[in-house]
Amino acid sequence: MYEYTGNIHMHSTFSDGALTIPEIAALGNKQGLNFLIVTDHQTLAGLDQGMEGYYDKTLVLIGMEVNEHSHHYLALNVRTVVPDNESNPQQVINGVNQQQGIGIIAHPFEKGSKFYHNGLTFLWTDWSVQGFQGIEIWNHLSRWRDELTGIFRGLLLILKPSLALHKGPYRETLRLLDGYQVQGKQVFAYGGSDAHGIRFKLPLTSIEIGSYEQGFRSINMHILTDQPLQNNLEHDRQLIYQALAQGNSWVACDYYRNSRGFRFEAQSPRGKWGMGSTISWHRGIDLLVKTPYPARVLMLRNGELWAKSQGTKHRFPVNRPGVYRVEAEYRRGWSWQPWIFSNPIWISE
Ligand SMILES: [Zn+2]
Ligand SMILES: [Zn+2]
Structure with a gap:
């Protein structure tokens, strides 16, 4: 890529x-x-x-x-x-x-x-x-x-x-x-x-x-x-x-931290899929996120907060279909700075 x-x-x-x-x-x-x-x-x-x-x-x-x-x-x-x-x-x-x-x-x-x-x-x-x-x-x-x-x-x-x-x-x-x-x-x-x-x-x-x-x-x-x-x-x-x-x-x-290097993809024994993809639901799908700096990653499912993770490498095992997207934030002073808004991956029934 x-x-x-x-x-x-x-x-x-x-x-x-x-x-x-x-x-x-x-x-x-x-x-x-x-x-x-x-x-x-x-x-x-x-x-x-x-x-x-x-x-x-x-x-x-x-x-x-x-x-x-x-x-x-x-x-x-x-x-x-x-x-x-x-x-x-x-x-x-x-x-x-x-x-x-x-x-x-x-x-x-x-x-x-x-x-x-x-x-x-x-x-x-x-x-x-x-x-x-x-x-x-x-x-x-x-x-x-x-x-x-x-x-x-x-x-x-x-x-x-x-x-x-x-x-x-x-x-x-x-x-x-x-x-x-x-x-x-x-x-x-x-x-x-x-x-x-x-x-x-x-x-x-x-x-x-x-x-x-x-x-x-x-x-x-x-x-x-x-x-x-x-x-x-x-x-x-x-x-x-x-x-x-x-x-x-x-x-x-990209003003305070360049987001270059961010990645969001779905992976399973059957393959790998990028943002914008639609895949059909099967067991063993993980959503993988990489951030170029330590970040708080919010995984949204159907528009609702579904899981959170902090660090630079993030793995979310998926247990049901839905549309998944990522928002990443980093700590700036006392608050979390909105940073990255990914496009989604659809996991359909
Ligand atoms: Zn204009
Ligand atoms: Zn305009």
């Missing part, structure tokens, strides 16, 4: 981001990211202008973010623009599916901040929709903005944006995702920076909100592939999108 790290939600000068794609790619390179997916609002201009490709060691792929005021939807691996449809987001989902793309419901829950357009939020409210591939459980910028609850706190968050990472994703979003996974639906967890790098000029200085550098060090996607990247756009694009579509991946906050 090969592991690659990337960030899959950000904006460039083709929409409301501050930097061009080559400038963004240079920052991705600096952070050691293997891939970036640029998701400008309502446009695939980067794709049309031939900007997909390797920039030094980082592969830049181009997707888009559909809809403006609500029902934001990330459309990855699409070749033509998916039109907005805020009142009927099912049409947007269908539009991505027609292109065999990967569609992700972006930041479905947000609280907003009275310091940002009087509490403006970009929510997903139509839950009658079907056929989407994922939910963005952790969005750095959205979570950062929601933490702006006061002037003093705002100043702290500008000086130290990582404060917004401490509480992890919203439980509401995770519960929602669990609901789909318990029904056996192949809906996966995704996360990203949503970096815009917007600078506000002040009389003596300027401040940057949602910087790319901070974003690329924070909420990333890690994927596992059975072949290595080959420094070839066509081949590597397919490999990355395939891993993202199959859910052999996890979302992590």
